[in-house]
Amino acid sequence: MIEMKHVVKKYPGGNKALQGLNVSIAQGEFVYVVGPSGAGKSTFIKMLYAEERASAGKVIVNDVDITKLPARKVPFLRRQLGVVFQDYKLLPKKNVYENIAYALEVIEKDTKFIKQRVIAVLKLVGLATKAKRFPHELSGGEQQRVAIARSIVNQPQIVIADEPTGNLDPETTWEIMKVFEAINAQGTTIIMATHNREVVDRMRHRVLRIDKGRLVNDQRGGGYDGY
């Protein structure tokens, strides 16, 4: 499903974010990516949807080596994935409904189908009553849930989330984690970068620990500290 082989990422200026990373993730897994700030978590995540490109090695997503993917094919890779960005990345001049619908409009789905799907995911994340609101009218937690709704509206096989609970209070955090668990229960692969020790310890899943650009621990059902 997802495979990284000897992935190296050097940023201009010589900073090495990843130094030969190997990992393999199967369909339907729920994987936490943990590690200190600046360890390479975000680079690892961005590598999966080609926001960053590997300097060396292979990144295989759904059987395609995306390190060699030409720029014009990148949109088609992104359509197979759902990505929840750390800063949400909602379109500021579109309302909640339009933000979520946009992900289906770019793949030219019918308006009727789009309406059904958007309403369904809005219910799932508990925002059915806020469809007409604009992002700046929502709280951080609500924006986060819109971002999640957008990432799953296309029913992708893989959902990638970068610090999805980073700015949330504990209560909202659990609500959002329940949404991810529900999506995972339907067979969707979840890859989540997080700093939240409590979440990782309470909802046990596979944990990948990245430090100084290397995978230093890979444990199924492990806690935040690797035990």
Added chain:
Amino acid sequence: MAIKTWNRHVRDSLTSMWRNRWMSLAAIGAVTVTLLLVGVFIAVILNVNKIASDFENDVEIKVLISTTMNESKALELTQKVKKLPNVAEVRYVSKDDELKKVVADFGEDLSLFDQENPLHNVLYVKASEPQKTAAVAGQIDALKGTDDVLYGKGQIEQLFDVVDTTRTIGIVFSIVLVLIAVFLISNTIKLTIAARQHEIEIMKLVGATNNYVRIPFMLEGMWLGLLGALLPVVAMSIGYVSVYHNLSPLVQNEVFSFVAPANLLALLIAVLVLMGIIIGVFGSAMSVRKYLTVK
């Protein structure tokens, strides 16, 4: 591309223009001011050109037919002149008619000459192109039966020089002004898009292709250009008709006249609307491209 996608692009472009309405208004304002300037300038240039041509076309050769020639021989000469190369128009005026004109211009006192008309029978000749006047005059002079061939030698060369210079200056100014307009308008549109580069990045991250991102922006540029052209078109239409009707009577007896509103406005409206649309569309396309290349 599917029709539903085009509908979405149109819808997105209109919604986005409305939701960014202050930016849109600023852009429309810039287009309006620039095109108004272009419109006034085009009107002036076209009239200067028309006046220059009127002066040129007024140049004619006056052939004084020898007094020894009777009327029928004079008409034979007319036919000969007509057959010369580069002759566009020959008009025969008998000496009696010439005298009537002189009397009309200068008064009854001159009617004394009725008994003994001192004037010549005359041919008025126009060359096919004003610049060939001198050459045609030379050919006529070589024919037998003419006393003199007059065409304002020296003066017409000067006139042609002035007219040519005016035209050149007009063309250069037009090009410069159009370039300034292109720069101003596309720059304003660039600003409205630069403010939204974050949006473009997000669109790409959720799987939009470059075209999917680009087309609504280009449509938006088109609407902005079109709306920006609206006021200049209306203002020029009303303004030019009014100026034309006020100034035309003042030059009624001159050799020149102004360009008729119908002719001028058809061209002017086409130019302004097309400039608005084309610059709007390409201005957007160019500045979106800058942000599309990022990732």
